[in-house]
Amino acid sequence: MSAHDLDRTLAALADPYRRRVVDLLRERPRRAGELAEATRIAFPLMSRHLRTLRESGLVAEDRDEFDSRVRIYRLRPQPMADLKAWLEETQVLWSRQLAAFKAQFPRSRK
Amino acid sequence: MSAHDLDRTLAALADPYRRRVVDLLRERPRRAGELAEATRIAFPLMSRHLRTLRESGLVAEDRDEFDSRVRIYRLRPQPMADLKAWLEETQVLWSRQLAAFKAQFPRSRK
DNA sequence: CCGATAATTTCTGTTTTTGTTAATTATTTA
DNA sequence: TAAATAATTAACAAAAACAGAAATTATCGG
Numbered sequence: 001m002s003a004h005d006l007d008r009t010l011a012a013l014a015d016p017y018r019r020r021v022v023d024l025l026r027e028r029p030r031r032a033g034e035l036a037e038a039t040r041i042a043f044p045l046m047s048r049h050l051r052t053l054r055e056s057g058l059v060a061e062d063r064d065e066f067d068s069r070v071r072i073y074r075l076r077p078q079p080m081a082d083l084k085a086w087l088e089e090t091q092v093l094w095s096r097q098l099a100a101f102k103a104q105f106p107r108s109r110k
Numbered sequence: 111m112s113a114h115d116l117d118r119t120l121a122a123l124a125d126p127y128r129r130r131v132v133d134l135l136r137e138r139p140r141r142a143g144e145l146a147e148a149t150r151i152a153f154p155l156m157s158r159h160l161r162t163l164r165e166s167g168l169v170a171e172d173r174d175e176f177d178s179r180v181r182i183y184r185l186r187p188q189p190m191a192d193l194k195a196w197l198e199e200t201q202v203l204w205s206r207q208l209a210a211f212k213a214q215f216p217r218s219r220k
Numbered sequence: 221c222c223g224a225t226a227a228t229t230t231c232t233g234t235t236t237t238t239g240t241t242a243a244t245t246a247t248t249t250a
Numbered sequence: 251t252a253a254a255t256a257a258t259t260a261a262c263a264a265a266a267a268c269a270g271a272a273a274t275t276a277t278c279g280g
Contacts, residue, residue, distance in 0.1 A: 003129070010124040015268090016117055026203040032227060045269060047228050069226045069277045077204065084197045087190050093136040094187065125238090142257060155239060157258050179247045179256045 001082040009079040012056035017041060018049050022075065025059060029074035111192040115167070119189040122166035127151060128159050132185065135169060139184035
């Protein structure tokens, strides 16, 4: 996972509509049209947001097995897992900072 | 923590320079000028990125105790903790999806 | 094959964000 | 108090992201 990937993930998640889509998809996969209606935006607009999400790797598209006009979107776990890993790394370095700080003032303040 | 806050956090993190700053700050607090030099960008540009980070709540600014021209930036934990919580919520809903899916096909595929 | 449906792409104008350079503010030091 | 330093704000041009409307593609059902 490169730093560049994290950028794309974060940029994709930074839009309110797109985060709304992710919020919907984490419950279950949904059709493109369903996402547009639930979000109250025009189809073409949703379509472009979905493309952005696809290109960032956050979602994937399947076709409905009975009607292949219908595109079903689902969340892909990897990008968000990578993001979470980065956040966790931050927290590790953080607690290390805190430890170093405490070591400077060893006298506990009881 | 509102959805709006998450947007600001994500938007702030979505820029490569700003993420570089966060990467530097998670090791230890640093002076504004130090951040500009380490990132190889002009001071005014860094200054604006720092403002964005400040406004998102990701960093805070202190003055050096001996020279108050110097501004020292440090990371604030809350926004990233909130973001992590959102990611974890996603993973919970996720595993629920997976469980529901498995329940539909109870026959394990030995 | 034809009309209807699901969704995407293209085109275009607008707003936001980004980077540069110049000017400004606040503080320290001589 | 004047020069130097640390950093920010202001002004402006270039680049990118956004949203709406129209046109296009692919597939289904009769």
